[in-house]
Amino acid sequence: MTRTKRTISALAIAISAGWAMPAAAQDDAAVAQELAQMRAQMAAMASRIDTLQAQLDAARAEAQAATTAAGAATASAAAATEAAKAEPATKIAWKGAPEIEGKDGWSFKPRGRLQYDVGFVNAPDSTGRPDGFGNEARRARLGVEGTMPGGFGYKFEVDVADSVEVTDAILTYKDGPATISIGQHNNFQSLEELTSSRFTSMIERAAFTDAFGFERRVGASVQYAKGPVLAQAGLFSDNIDALSNKNGGADGRIVFMPKSGSTQLHLGGSIHYADLQDGSTVRYRQRPLVHFTSQRFIDTGTLGASSETGYGLEAAVISGPLHAAAEQYWQHLNRPGALSDPTFSGGYAEVGYFLTGGDTRGYKGGTFDRVKPKNPVNKGGLGAVQVNLRYDWLDLVDAGIVGGKQAGYQASLIWTPTDYTRFLLNYGRMEYDNAIYPAAGGDRSYGVDAFGVRAQIDF
Known part of the structure; x- marks a missing residue:
């Protein structure tokens, strides 16, 4: 039993005890009905708390996954940037006219x-x-x-x-x-x-x-x-x-x-x-x-x-x-x-x-x-x-x-x-x-x- 459930149960017992003393002068059926209603309300509250706890755990897991994915994307982008710096697609030099060098050994230069x-x-x-x-x-x-x-x-x-x-x-x-x-x-x-x-x-x-x-x-x-x-x-x-x-x-x-x-x-x-x-x-x-x-x-x-x-x-x-x-x-x-x-x-x-x-x-x-x-x-x-x-x-x-x-x-x-x-x-x-x-x-x-x-x- 979770700590929350234990707390609610204790509260229910205390309330029940508090109502027990005057209950002697009241009709047993009415007291029993009220207690049943209160217990139902407490059970509904406990169920709602369990649902919220599950949603919170799922949100935390999603946040952790997003953080991991962002880190991987950042590392990949940094690696791509370094690769681009190390191997530029096209280089242009000036030797009396522009000399263009591309990938894989291509080059072109006008001359005259x-x-x-x-x-x-x-x-x-x-x-x-x-x-x-x-x-x-x-x-x-x-x-x-x-x-x-x-x-x-x-x-x-x-x-x-x-x-x-x-x-x-x-x-x-x-x-x-x-x-x-x-x-x-x-x-x-x-x-x-x-x-x-x-x-x-x-x-x-x-x-x-x-x-x-x-x-x-x-x-x-x-x-x-x-x-x-x-x-x-x-x-x-x-x-x-x-x-x-x-x-x-x-x-x-x-x-x-x-x-x-x-x-x-x-x-x-x-x-x-x-x-x-x-x-x-x-x-x-x-x-x-x-x-x-x-x-x-x-x-x-x-x-x-x-x-x-x-x-x-x-x-x-x-x-x-x-x-x-x-x-x-x-x-x-x-x-x-x-x-x-x-x-x-x-x-x-x-x-x-x-x-x-x-x-x-x-x-x-x-x-x-x-x-x-x-x-x-x-x-x-x-x-x-x-x-x-x-x-x-x-x-x-x-x-x-x-x-x-x-x-x-x-x-x-x-x-x-x-x-x-x-x-x-x-x-x-x-x-x-x-x-x-x-x-x-x-x-x-x-x-x-x-x-x-x-x-x-x-x-």
Whole structure:
């Protein structure tokens, strides 16, 4: 019996006893009836109290369950918040343009560059060559690049400076130190050629790269980079704009790029072979430094060709503000039938120095890379200022073919105010021997001056 019931029973007994004394004078039936009524009322009160007690116990149990559930929900929400912090769904970084990184290896970044050139060329009047002022939008490129789940990547870019021209159209797969590339991309010829036009030390690359027709081609290649060693090899057809034809070739390059303290070293070699379809021709020629002139003072003319074989050597060093680089390349032409097979050559040697403290030339993956000023203009500094000197030679005379020789003496001043902007002044004096255009008296040995200025932005 509960404490409440005992209390009610005791009260009932007391009341009964209190009524017992006067009850003797009353009618026994009336007293009995009243007592019965009182007992019924007490029983009803006891039942009501039991019901209320049960309801109170149930409410307490429900409150405890709700408290437990709320605690579990709070813990779950906290865990979800921490997980979200540890693994954000999307990240956006700024690298000249927004680079968006999603889950599972997805990324996307727009890319592009604009280079505008202006200057002049001065040749001897007696050659009859038009010269003087020139200008052009040298490159106007726009594209995208990024990665996909599973180690895949992509890059697509077009140049609209003159017409719509596909420059890069690549699908890549990377697994550890190995990268496989399929599509239109650079084959493996020359440090100068593989260094982006955004980062060259002169307004144009060394003469031999253009004279020997280095360009992107459609093919498949593999690169292996581990420690100081980089090996590259690929099979290629022709530039995407020249397809379809039966031309095909193979390229290979190996680079040893150790660091000694803060000094970056570069030693490399490359080999190139192109098998040309029947009836093919080639032509090796070159402008005087700047691209906005159409005049070429050395030129082999059109030559029948069955194949080309090229060999290149590369060397470079970067030590603080100082850098030096040199290359030599030999292009051997196999001609059909009993025609003689010439070997032409070209190369350059250069040295550069930063006048602004703390700046150095960039280097990455076997090529020169972006200069990042220590004190850029957007942070109150001057940016990076660099001077460069180069000797650039090209020899297109061999096996009875007299295309001329060039000895170029070039100087450049480069101002890089921020990571993604660049201004370049370039002067060159090209001394020609056996030039294709005679000057007064039939003289084919003379000099041509060229001056160019470039404004550049990229992202």
